Amino acid sequence: MQRVIGFISDFGLDDTWVGVCHAVIVRACPQARVVDLGHNVPPFDIRKGAATAAAAIHQLPDAILLVVVDPGVGPSRRDLCVVAQSGAVLVGPDNGVLLPAAQRAGGVTAAYAIDPTKIDFRAPLATFHARDVLAPAAAAIACGVQPSALGEQVDPDELVQGPFGASRLEGDELIGEVLESDRFGSLRFTITAEDLAHLSYKGRRLEMALGHVTVIAPVGESFSSVEEGAVVVLVDSSGWMTLAVNRGSALERYGVSIGATVRVRVVD
Amino acid sequence: MQRVIGFISDFGLDDTWVGVCHAVIVRACPQARVVDLGHNVPPFDIRKGAATAAAAIHQLPDAILLVVVDPGVGPSRRDLCVVAQSGAVLVGPDNGVLLPAAQRAGGVTAAYAIDPTKIDFRAPLATFHARDVLAPAAAAIACGVQPSALGEQVDPDELVQGPFGASRLEGDELIGEVLESDRFGSLRFTITAEDLAHLSYKGRRLEMALGHVTVIAPVGESFSSVEEGAVVVLVDSSGWMTLAVNRGSALERYGVSIGATVRVRVVD
Amino acid sequence: MQRVIGFISDFGLDDTWVGVCHAVIVRACPQARVVDLGHNVPPFDIRKGAATAAAAIHQLPDAILLVVVDPGVGPSRRDLCVVAQSGAVLVGPDNGVLLPAAQRAGGVTAAYAIDPTKIDFRAPLATFHARDVLAPAAAAIACGVQPSALGEQVDPDELVQGPFGASRLEGDELIGEVLESDRFGSLRFTITAEDLAHLSYKGRRLEMALGHVTVIAPVGESFSSVEEGAVVVLVDSSGWMTLAVNRGSALERYGVSIGATVRVRVVD
Numbered sequence: 001m002q003r004v005i006g007f008i009s010d011f012g013l014d015d016t017w018v019g020v021c022h023a024v025i026v027r028a029c030p031q032a033r034v035v036d037l038g039h040n041v042p043p044f045d046i047r048k049g050a051a052t053a054a055a056a057i058h059q060l061p062d063a064i065l066l067v068v069v070d071p072g073v074g075p076s077r078r079d080l081c082v083v084a085q086s087g088a089v090l091v092g093p094d095n096g097v098l099l100p101a102a103q104r105a106g107g108v109t110a111a112y113a114i115d116p117t118k119i120d121f122r123a124p125l126a127t128f129h130a131r132d133v134l135a136p137a138a139a140a141i142a143c144g145v146q147p148s149a150l151g152e153q154v155d156p157d158e159l160v161q162g163p164f165g166a167s168r169l170e171g172d173e174l175i176g177e178v179l180e181s182d183r184f185g186s187l188r189f190t191i192t193a194e195d196l197a198h199l200s201y202k203g204r205r206l207e208m209a210l211g212h213v214t215v216i217a218p219v220g221e222s223f224s225s226v227e228e229g230a231v232v233v234l235v236d237s238s239g240w241m242t243l244a245v246n247r248g249s250a251l252e253r254y255g256v257s258i259g260a261t262v263r264v265r266v267v268d
Numbered sequence: 269m270q271r272v273i274g275f276i277s278d279f280g281l282d283d284t285w286v287g288v289c290h291a292v293i294v295r296a297c298p299q300a301r302v303v304d305l306g307h308n309v310p311p312f313d314i315r316k317g318a319a320t321a322a323a324a325i326h327q328l329p330d331a332i333l334l335v336v337v338d339p340g341v342g343p344s345r346r347d348l349c350v351v352a353q354s355g356a357v358l359v360g361p362d363n364g365v366l367l368p369a370a371q372r373a374g375g376v377t378a379a380y381a382i383d384p385t386k387i388d389f390r391a392p393l394a395t396f397h398a399r400d401v402l403a404p405a406a407a408a409i410a411c412g413v414q415p416s417a418l419g420e421q422v423d424p425d426e427l428v429q430g431p432f433g434a435s436r437l438e439g440d441e442l443i444g445e446v447l448e449s450d451r452f453g454s455l456r457f458t459i460t461a462e463d464l465a466h467l468s469y470k471g472r473r474l475e476m477a478l479g480h481v482t483v484i485a486p487v488g489e490s491f492s493s494v495e496e497g498a499v500v501v502l503v504d505s506s507g508w509m510t511l512a513v514n515r516g517s518a519l520e521r522y523g524v525s526i527g528a529t530v531r532v533r534v535v536d
Numbered sequence: 537m538q539r540v541i542g543f544i545s546d547f548g549l550d551d552t553w554v555g556v557c558h559a560v561i562v563r564a565c566p567q568a569r570v571v572d573l574g575h576n577v578p579p580f581d582i583r584k585g586a587a588t589a590a591a592a593i594h595q596l597p598d599a600i601l602l603v604v605v606d607p608g609v610g611p612s613r614r615d616l617c618v619v620a621q622s623g624a625v626l627v628g629p630d631n632g633v634l635l636p637a638a639q640r641a642g643g644v645t646a647a648y649a650i651d652p653t654k655i656d657f658r659a660p661l662a663t664f665h666a667r668d669v670l671a672p673a674a675a676a677i678a679c680g681v682q683p684s685a686l687g688e689q690v691d692p693d694e695l696v697q698g699p700f701g702a703s704r705l706e707g708d709e710l711i712g713e714v715l716e717s718d719r720f721g722s723l724r725f726t727i728t729a730e731d732l733a734h735l736s737y738k739g740r741r742l743e744m745a746l747g748h749v750t751v752i753a754p755v756g757e758s759f760s761s762v763e764e765g766a767v768v769v770l771v772d773s774s775g776w777m778t779l780a781v782n783r784g785s786a787l788e789r790y791g792v793s794i795g796a797t798v799r800v801r802v803v804d
Contacts, residue, residue: 004291006284012719013281013549016542016592016774019573023540023596026569033294037287043720044783056284059399060291071783074760126758128773131595183280184311222394224342237396238284247312247339272559274552281549301562305555324552327667328559451548452579490662492610505664506552515580515607 003142005034006060008052009068009130010041017128021066021135025142028135032142037065044071046097047163047259051180051188053101055238057088061105066138067092068130075126079114079133080159081147089147091138093129099162104192104239108156115151164259167191169198174264178210178256179240185249189262191241199266206233208243209263210256216267217243271410273302274328276320277336277398278309285396289334289403296407305333312339314365315431315527319448319456321369323506325356329373334406335360336398343394347382347401348427349415357415359406361397367430372460372507376424383419432527435459437466442532446478446524447508453517457530459509467534474501476511477531478524484535485511539678541570542596544588545604545666546577553664557602557671564675573601580607582633583699583795587716587724589637591774593624597641602674603628604666611662615650615669616695617683625683627674629665635698640728640775644692651687700795703727705734710800714746714792715776721785725798727777735802742769744779745799746792752803753779 005025011017018039025034037056041049049069056065070077070093078094085106090098094113102108114137137150167176167190176190199206201219208215218225220232223246231250236242241264243250273293279285286307293302305324309317317337324333338345338361346362353374358366362381370376382405405418435444435458444458467474469487476483486493488500491514499518504510509532511518541561547553554575561570573592577585585605592601606613606629614630621642626634630649638644650673673686703712703726712726735742737755744751754761756768759782767786772778777800779786 004294006287006291010719013572014574014576015718016573016588016595019542019571020592020595022571023542023569023599026540026571030569033291033298035287035290035294036281037284038282040282052284056288059284059288063291072760074758076760126761127770131773182283183278222342224340224344225394234395237399272562274555274559301559301566303555303558303562304549305552306550308550320552324556327552327556331559450551451546490610492608492612493662502663505667 003032003064004060005032005064005066005138005142006037006056007034007066008037008041008049008056009039010043010045010049011039011068013039017130021130024131024135025139028139029143032139041069045069046071046095048180049097050100050163053090053098054104055240057084057086057101057105058239059237061086061088064089064091064138064141065101066134067097067101068134069097070095070129073127073129079129079137080154081112081114081137081141081150083109083111083147085109089141091134091141094160096160096162099159100164103162103166110147111154111156111159112147112151113154118150119145164190167195169195172199172265174199176262176264178258178260178262180258181251184244185251186236186242186244187250187254187256188236188238188240188242191264192239193235196235196241199264201266204266205268207265207267208233210254211260213254213256215243215254223247271300271332272328273300273332273334273406273410274305274324275302275334276305276309276317276324277307278311278313278317279307279336281307285398289398292399292403293407293410296404297411300407300410309337313337314339314363316448317365318368318431321358321366322372323508325352325354325369325373326507327505329354329356332357332359332406332409333369334402335365335369336402337365338363338397341395341397347397347405348422349380349382349405349409349418351377351379351415353377357409359402359409362428364428364430367427368432371430371434378415379422379424379427380415380419381422386418432458435463437463440467440533442467444530444532446526446528446530448526449519452512453519454504454510454512455518455522455524456504456506456508456510459530459532460507461503464503464509467532469534472534473536475533475535476501478522479528481522481524483511483522491515539568539600540596541568541600541602541674541678542573542592543570543602544573544577544585544592545575546579546581546585547575547604549575553666557666560667560671561675561678564672565679568675568678577605581605582607582631584716585633586636586699589626589634590640591776593620593622593637593641594775595773597622597624600625600627600674600677601637602670603633603637604670605633606631606665609663609665615665615673616690617648617650617673617677617686619645619647619683621645625677627670627677630696632696632698635695636700639698639702646683647690647692647695648683648687649690654686700726703731705731708735708801710735712798712800714794714796714798716794717787720780721787722772722778722780723786723790723792724772724774724776724778727798727800728775729771732771732777735800737802740802741804743801743803744769746790747796749790749792751779751790759783
């Protein structure tokens, strides 16, 4: 099977950055296949980068993910190679952007601080570790280099924490956060199908308390499980609990903020 | 020759969807080559998706096209594999988005309702047929699976109609629609070079009645066939009759609506 | 080593143009690898296209660059294949868009006017030389065709001039232009590390006179060489002198115009 490198960044598509990283990988490991999983993460938005990586790893649990959202780029910030339980390998800065994905992939098995001198990197340029350290590291992994060959092992407990964590169960309520909205206006929460399983939610209706708004919606299998314009809650393709309006926008209807707390319980 | 899969969707580039479909295809058929033909189709805009697919098939008449604009995704909506006269194979939902491309490729030769159990699909997830049914189907075709192996044959006359049809000739007038405007402000119509041939238009001037506006423009070979700022009508790279302003925007100048009727005749 | 084709255009990503050019290259030279280096160049903006190409060639000095920003497309405008000292091969229209990249790659070694009849091109369509002439030419080079086989040699002095030139030294001042701003609000100037070397600038502070604004900033190695919110001048990943605000936007702070003159000297 081809080794896939999923690439996520806040580089946008207006500059040469993304394509140059592709070229670096093509040359270092021609058999790797790079797929772009989102480069429009807002500049420096570690939370959105982490959310995108976590959505990706759910769908590609054995991929290599190269995640570059890096406001602190420079010699004092570590570059990481993190191995997860699922077999995924995550490459990116030590600023929390990798951790939610690692947790969704079963947790961190081992972490390494990438040492540019260990393999055939270019001299790392201070402003563009993505090109000079991280993309070459991802390419090396894709071509069979062991993560442990990239640098010294790091205690996973010493990594910078992720920007959001797992949901928690309090009595009969699940408590999480609004993670993000998608292009179609659906709202994703930091609540997984496994979390929801605690509520025996299938075929029921859920109440979601979202700050000033309380939404009650039936659990469906797809957006069209309800009438056009009606609200539905489902587990979407990235494995998150999602609030959607069939052919409409839940974001427009409820106007909640990213990061807001949500409390979920079964109503009937 | 490499088998090319042209991929069109309304997924945008901010989420993981497009890249995950690339990864699915890479793994299922490593020798396939996926090219992105436009993922910024507005959400649920079947007309724009169909227009993009029809432009693509004119230029890549033997490609596999994967077209995902799918407001009704769910178990009750069929997934199709359509074979066209040109050899093109079109994969997408049964909501009309494939039909204008099929018609431009010589018409539908055969159509099949994709049955996810027929080949090695994942269990289809209700919300993301693109990843779980349609991309695997396109990959299978690219690797030599016959369309007839994907599911039961469907009567082409029972497919959901396309959002726009061919132009028609009434006396000395061609009657069509405004199909779309492009990035440079040129206006494309649902009128092909073959349609225009009925008017013996080369080297002439055409009158285009567009609602309240009537435009008279010379037929040219390229945008620079006329002075800067002047209007010209030509057959563009996607094979549609196009109204353009050299180094300017016909859309801004004439302000017509997508879908508006156009009546075309030769004036001299 | 894989031959990489870097592709830059003003086509945007909403139409089929970019993907169709990818498909043309895949079919003509399957072993070529195309990387996208920016397709959101504003329509007809030769300056921005040239700046993007010049940034790319600094990072990929032996690549093939396909650069299509082409307001004058038509039979009277020449298509070029330019060979640079570094080994780079540049393919695009003769309107200046290739020249700054060629100069950064050591200057033009040879230039050829591409003759579509020389190799197995399709009949060139008047409106889309990118697909019908330039992409096939880039693919031919990637598969080993010599540039001299593509058409007649052209005197480099007869090529249309680039939209910006090199900086110049006047006494102890370097005089250049504001080249562009990037996604993070950093300002790049038409001044290279080699130009700056004339000022023995490392570890010093520089004064930049920018129209009404004069900025004094320390030279750093990376954005985080200074406090958050502080200004720093550095040589960025594309090799240009760059004025940046750590985790902020120099463009917003100083509001200068692209193309404005900048005068740089060491202050202490």
